[in-house]
Amino acid sequence: MEPFEYVVVLISLILGLGIAQLLNGVADMVAQFKKTKFSAAHCIFIVVIFLVFFQDWWYTFQYSNQITEWTQYIVLSLLSFPIALFLLARFMFPTGSRSQETDMHAYFYENWRWLYGLFASTIAISFVHNIFISGFTLVEQIPIMIYFTWYVVVISLNIKSSKFHNAFQVAQLLLWLSFFGLVDNGMLH
Numbered sequence: 001m002e003p004f005e006y007v008v009v010l011i012s013l014i015l016g017l018g019i020a021q022l023l024n025g026v027a028d029m030v031a032q033f034k035k036t037k038f039s040a041a042h043c044i045f046i047v048v049i050f051l052v053f054f055q056d057w058w059y060t061f062q063y064s065n066q067i068t069e070w071t072q073y074i075v076l077s078l079l080s081f082p083i084a085l086f087l088l089a090r091f092m093f094p095t096g097s098r099s100q101e102t103d104m105h106a107y108f109y110e111n112w113r114w115l116y117g118l119f120a121s122t123i124a125i126s127f128v129h130n131i132f133i134s135g136f137t138l139v140e141q142i143p144i145m146i147y148f149t150w151y152v153v154v155i156s157l158n159i160k161s162s163k164f165h166n167a168f169q170v171a172q173l174l175l176w177l178s179f180f181g182l183v184d185n186g187m188l189h
Contacts, residue, residue: 003070008060010075011082015057018086022050025093035102041162042092042108044169045115049088051176052122056081066134074133081125088118105162112165113155120151147175 026046029036060078067074091114094101101107108115127144130136154168 004064004067007070007075007078008064011060011078012057014079014082014086015053018082018089019050019053021086021089022046022053022092025089028093029102029104032102037103037105039105039108039162041112041165041169042104044166044173045108046092048169048172048176049085049092049119051180053085053089055176055179056085063133077129077133081122081129084118084122084125088115088122091115091118109160109162109165113158116151116155120148120155123148123151 029038063078091111093104094107098107123144127141127148130141130144131138159165
């Protein structure tokens with residue numbers, strides 16, 4: 001087994017566990033559909049997170065060509081992104097003593113700063129990976145820096161308006177959908 005194959009199995013396991021968390025949470029909401037109070041921002045964020053899981057799984061294959069020498073530091077660094085995503089997926093839904101809660105609107109607005117903070121950490125990790133592992137330049141990273149700044153500003157301003165969060169998540173979803181459209185059309189590599 002090649003080093004990349006060995007590492008990608010562990011990354012895929014963590015990503016699979018995170019996707020399972022998302023799917024279990026959605027299944028629980030659907031199973032209690034009549035009792036569940038939905039939040040548009042929360043539901044859209046779930047879709048965005050799923051897209052990020054997929055994107056990480058898809059991009060991980062690029063490392064087979066980018067990394068020639070596998071070290072513990074590189075492997076731990078690469079594991080940090082799926083671990084942060086897993087934690088985010090786990091925290092997207094009430095757990096433990098709160099696992100019977102069905103008010104997703106209240107849950108999201110009680111925890112949005114933590115959720116956004118975890119998501120911002122994935123953006124920061126991605127930035128570091130892009131610079132130190134994938135070899136992108138700082139100029140090429142301006143869009144990701146803007147994306148990270150967008151999250152930091154929203155968290156710092158502590159905006160509690162559900163209309164704002166709905167619009168914020170719609171904008172983010174459109175960003176991710178456009179990204180996938182650009183990738184499929186061969187415009188981004």
